[in-house]
Amino acid sequence: MLRxxxxxADFIFPPLCAICGNDLDGEKVVCKECFGKVHFVSNSQCRICGKPIKSGTICKSCRENLPSFNFVIGCGSYVPPLSNIIKLYKYNRRLSLSERLARLLYSSYQTRGDVKGIKLVTWVPMRRAKIRERGYNQSRILAREFTFIAGLKSVKLLRKVKNIQSQTKLSSCERLVNVRGAFRVDYEILNALDSDLKKEVILIDxxxxxxxxxxxCSKVLKKAGFSRVIGLVSAISP
Ligand SMILES: [Zn+2]
Ligand SMILES: [Zn+2]
Known part of the structure; x- marks a missing residue:
């Protein structure tokens, strides 16, 4: 009945794009033009973390502290309209955006020949209490949708075992300390996998x-035996 x-109601007052207010033209929540504006703020990005760099190939932070992940693939910088699309998806329960965000992930993934052989996908987990509060883990849904489009396998390899302080107001150094020990590999799930799947993994956030x-997350995955962990994220904050 409600449906x-x-x-x-939608017929009489067609819903408009939640970002620009224009006609949605059959799309859900956000129009095609807004999705088309997803971009990187800089032409050159660090080959490891994907952050903008002025010169060279690897940023200062990655040179000083080599991350555990091999590299990160992103769809665009965390600036409007992408940042607004993600906020709608993450905080305003606009879950119908997950499919298009997953398609965006897939097009970025497809541009990279060096990740084509990886068959396993996992995601950054959330604590149960947090999932109950928000109603869903946005990264898990993204991973599922992406896996479906890409024809890969997704499993819940990681568990969040420590309640950590919200990261939003912390510096990058404080964040490193804050998340230490927060994640564990679920060995029951890992051990049940075929051995050819246990070498490389795509980690979605x-x-x-x-x-x-x-x-x-990559650190514990590597300790568990993975030789390559590739991050795949919707946005990279510049
Ligand atoms: Zn729009
Ligand atoms: Zn970097």
Whole structure:
């Protein structure tokens, strides 16, 4: 009944793009033009963390502290409209955006020949209490949708075992300390995998801010025997 009423309402007042207010033209929540504006703020990015750099190939932070992940593939910089799309998806329960965000991940993934052989996908986990509060883990849904499009296998390899302080107000150094020991590999799931799947993995997250979370997750995955961990994220904060 509610669905029918919603359909009638949508017919009389067609929903508009939540970002620019234009006609959605059959899309959900965000129009094609807004998705088309996803971009990187700089032409040159660090080959490891994907952050903008002025010169060279690897940023100062990665040179000083080599991350545990091999490199990160992102869809664009965490600036509007991408940052707004992600906020709608993550905090405003606009879950219908997950499919298009996953398609965006897939097009970035496809440009990289060096990750084509990887068959396993996992995601950055959240604590149960947090999932209950938000209703979902946005990275898990992204990973599932991406895996479906790419024809790969996704498993819940990681568990978040430590309640950590929110990272938003911490410096990059504080974040590294804050996430230490926060993640564990689920060995029951890992051991059940075929041995050819246990070598390389794609690790999905929504936004890379300082890279501390992705770094910590990659660290435990490498300790568990993975030789390559590739981050795949919707956005990289510039
Ligand atoms: Zn729009
Ligand atoms: Zn870097």
């Amino acid at each position: 029918i009423l919603q359909n009638i 929504d936004v890379l801010t300082t890279g501390a979370t992705l770094n910590e």
